[in-house]
Amino acid sequence: MEAGVKEAGRLVDLWNEWGIQILVLVSFTLQVFLLIFGGIRRRSSSNALKFFLWSAYLLADSTAIYTLGHLSVDDRSDEHQLVAFWAPFLLLHLGGPDNITAYALEDNTLWLRHLQTLAVQVLGAAYVIYRYVADSVTLLLLASISMFVAGVLKYGERIWALNCGNISSITVSKFKPNPYQLLSMGTSEEEILLGAHSQFDICKGVFADIIMLPNPSVLSQSKPRSVISYMGEDLYKLVEMELSLMYDFLYTKAAVIHTWYGFCIHFISLLGTAITFLFFQIMIRRENGYSRVDLIISYILLVGALVLEIISVCRAILSTWTSSLLHRRGRGWEWPLHIITSFSRRVHPASRRLWSGSIGQYNLFHLCTRNRNEIGTRLAIKLGLQDWWNKKHFSGTFSHTNSLSIQDLKKLVLKALQDKDRALQDKDTDLDSRGSFVLKSMESYEDFARWSVNIDFDESILVWHTATELCIRKSKAKHAKYLTEASEVLSNYMMFLLVVKPDMLPGAARNNVHLASCEQIEGQCHVCFGDKDNPVAASPISWQPYYILKELFHHDGPNPSRIPQREKLAEMVWSFSEFALGSVRAPKPHGESIRDSANMYAVLLANELLSIELRWHEQRDLFELILGVWVEMLLYAAKHCSQVSHARQLSNGGEFITIVSLLAHHFKYYSGVSRGINNLSKNNSICENNKPICESDEKLV
Template sequence: MEAGVKEAGRLVDLWNKWGIQILVLISFTLQVFLLIFGGVRRRSSSNALKFFLWSAYLLADSTAIYTLGHLSVDDQSNEHELVAFWAPFLLMHLGGPDNITAYALEDNTLWLRHLQTLAVQVLGAAYVIYRYVAGTATLLLLASISMFVAGFLKYGERIWALKCGNIGSITVSKFKPDPCQLLSMGTSEEEILLGAHSQFDICKGAFADIIMLPNPSLLSRSKPRSVVSYMGEDLFKLVEMELSLMYDFLYTKKAVIHTWYGFCIHFISLLGTATTFLLFQIIIGSNRGDGYSRVDVVISYMLLVGALVLEIISVCRALLSTWTCSVLHRRGKAWEWPLHVITSFSRRVHPASRRLWSGSIGQYNLFHLCTRNRNEIGTRLAMKLGLQEWWNKKHFSGTFSRTSSLSIQDLKKLVLQALQDKDRALQDKDTDLDSRGSFILKSMEAYDDFARWSVNIHFDESILVWHTATELYLRKSKAKHANDLTEAAEVLSNYMMFLLVVKPDMLPGAARCNVHLASCEQIEGQCHMCFGDKENPVAASPVSWQPYCILKEFFHHDGPNPSRIPLREKLAEMVWSFSQFALGTVKAPQPHGESIRDNANMYAVLLADELLGIESRWHEQRDPLELILGVWVEMLLYAARHCSQESHARQLSNGGEFITIVSLLAHHFKYYSGASRGIGNLSKNNMMSENKPISENDENLV
């Protein structure tokens, strides 16, 4: 006991003597961590990475604020006189690195709170300098003032970036994007990235809910077919890069850096940091430097060198970025030589490839969930803590990137083809962009009773019914299906179910993430009625207490996988058999009428029976899976078009979502074809003229 008290006393003494030094080093370390890893989440949705970034983002501000406050109230001994010199560095730390200003979209709306914090912390730093540095050597005072100005500007730059990162602050240029620019560029990734910059206003208009329509002269020169035929699947790269630029706009300082005042801030900040470093060198080299603590001198050098290196990296990133290339490209031939220098360097580091989407989509299967082992430690613990729904979402969801017969590129082709088909039909005034499956059903002459209601009920219930029907059809069908067609239908079905359960805010309408629970409970109840405890596909297996199995369960996603397909087949057969007696008694529900989620399984069986009937009528002339796949693609397009823009924006900080890419691709088609009536950029609060060639934003660019 006494030994523990003595050890605690030593720790207290250590903290009292070196607490400020420790906090300052922690603050600097957090800045380095954010600089290195702050931009990784653009392409990654790792939960571990998000946790560490979130922790570092919050700790960076709180540590700097606490340390600055501690400096303003503590009396410093002559030995630790340099400690007060660190106050301006903490202001610079509060400014944060350029590649992360906001962790979440909501942080941008708190810019006024940060502005108030700026006022308080600037006054605190000024007080520390006045109280502890003003009466010392003149050179140290000059070095502190120089660093104070740099820190003040960096913190102010961050707050201005937060203000500009609001969706409500997004404005588009009066100089509308010209699709013909894409036709004049190459198809390398660097050239596509420049094209993404030239078409970026379409992306900004989509997120700001501004209707973007090209000038009549552009409509006469460019059609979607010409752009699509030239770029093909590269259109997805264009859209992915535009979303990456939007991430920069919302979550980093890019909206401020590439303006004339942003350039001035960087120049002054670098100059101030370099001046501080030179002045400190002179101070340490003089006799005056012998009176400082050696530890404090070392920490001061670490802060100075670190700040100088971070500023040099920031300036180089700003000057050599593709944002600068885009500005120089618009300036014309007079700026060709610096543009050539920057692009030559960029080709060596390949910045364009880092702006592409990671290429994986979420998966969630209702039948896979129903076959879970309820005796697993994680499941039992979640039930005890009341976190079963959260555990099911996190643990039983998976991802898909590719298999031997299907890849994300194949899914992109399906979406692109569906958009082209709809665009052609729209020109003939024969379709509705808001169809949720009726277009493909009508085109394949399958828009009869049950098929009609299944795409006109509540959207979340429509997803649930079609998901279950797809699973039942795949297990009951006797026809020979192509592997890629089977996998594509199943992957899109699981993806829409993933959005419904895990990310319901990405779907239109009310976010009813628990709409599937009634179906799951019905299936499990039917299993107990049919099988009892013997050969029950949803019966709990014996619990495993092996450490390896427990760790694997907690840290491994048990998403849809081939290992449980036999159980899913057995489950599908049971659901089918259990519902057969009701096929002739259940009537089709009224579109958008009463909820059917309590009887979703029954309606799914009816729909699956209808699909099997279509299979028998077509006699292998066509595959019903083409119909199912077409419905899923249409549902994806519908959800992409009607998802709120804030939901799309939030997902940009979590690695992005396929549905967001599809949404922006649809906006490009709409813009290129001039599908809506009227000419010009329209919004609820603003009617912009189309006569001015350059916007106010363009005039501020470097």
């Protein structure tokens, strides 16, 4: 016991002697970590990365504030006088690196709280300098003041960036974007990125809920080809890069540092850091008697601050934001633009701004066939975290297979947008539909198909998800493999959004709407199979450490390993509900909830779809219809999802539904420009054939 007390006493003494030195080094280390890893979440949704980044983000501020508070009340001997010199560096650390100002979107709304913290911490640093440095060597005082100015500017820059990153603070330029600027550029990734900067106001308008109308001057420019047909699939790259720029705008200092004021702050901060280093170097040559450890730490802070500032200035100058600014300036700025562009082509910044290209997957039948004897599942049940465990553990991702890729899904969505745009001339067409447009176009808008796309949206997803699974397992016709896979992937993706990210869907966030269906399926399995050949029966427990770790730390998302069990489960659900097909009537649109009978209605829908397939006599593929409905549901959800939810996902690697949402807005804007030009051409032709009417119209105007 006495040995333990003595050991604890030694640790306390060690902390009292060197605690501030340790905290200052920790603060600097956190700044380096944030600088290196702060921008990775732009393309990654790794939970481990988010945890470490979140921890570093919170610790960076709290460590600097805690250390600065200790410096203001701690008495130091002359040997440790350099410790007070570190106070301005903590202000610099509170300013943070340029690539992460806000971890979550809510941080931007708290900019006033950070402003109050700025006032308190600046006063604290000024007090430390006044109390411990003012009466010391003149060069040390000048070095402290120089670094103090740089720290205040960097901290103020961060708060300014937080204010600008608030969605309510987003403004668009008074000059509307000209889509025909894209026609003068190439289709390389670097040129598309420059085009994304020129069209960025469309993206900002979407997130700020500002309706962007084509500039009248653009409508007067008759172009031989449309932007949409020229860009084609590259339109996705344009949209993905714009969303990457929006990430910069919301979560980094981009809104500030890429202005003339921001450039001035950067150069003043760099100059102040360099002057501090110079003064300190001269002082050390003249004065002695300082602690060797404090000297080493001071040099680490000085050199580190100088290197970080140089990196920050280089990133700001050589970024594509600067290229875009110089490109808009036009003549006289060609040579710096050429230098920056040449550098960009070597480092390929555009490729790092593209979406990672994977979407979430969640399958209800895969969940129901899980092994309930897994250690993770049993532990989650004991802790009351079963729903959380099911969402995290049994969700997966899709990027590509041998016959389907994300690019194929992008083409399908783009084609759906083009089909809807061509249908604009039809006044009876509902462009805000959730599947009825496809059903009507394929002459399949039958009773059950009609109600299935007009009930509450979350229940519609659940019913169509189950019906899609049943059609895949029950259909006997030959289908194009990519249509079947694409239908299943989009079905699983919409189910993933419903269960794991319900705030990305319109309407109430009822993320547990699927639980009743799961309970019904599991109960029916016990009735039909008992313990023999039960597809949802628990498997024996494996106590091997390898399997335990694998169960706990890997995602058991939808995969081919449990297809036989899913087929058996689909057969059971079908046979269990088939007897009720004739006695059930379609529910009223947006009437009472059908969540308790979702499986039965899904069987009814699947039966109707399979009857449509028989009527077509294999002249058309049933999954062309099913896939069309899912694409339309995705477009509907993308349009009606709140912009705040889209903005939050930008810090988690981005979501495909966010890309689809912005793509639809671009498509609408560019199509509006094309139609405006066509209407203008028609009016001009009318005026040429009827000049008196035109002259009278001009007088009226």
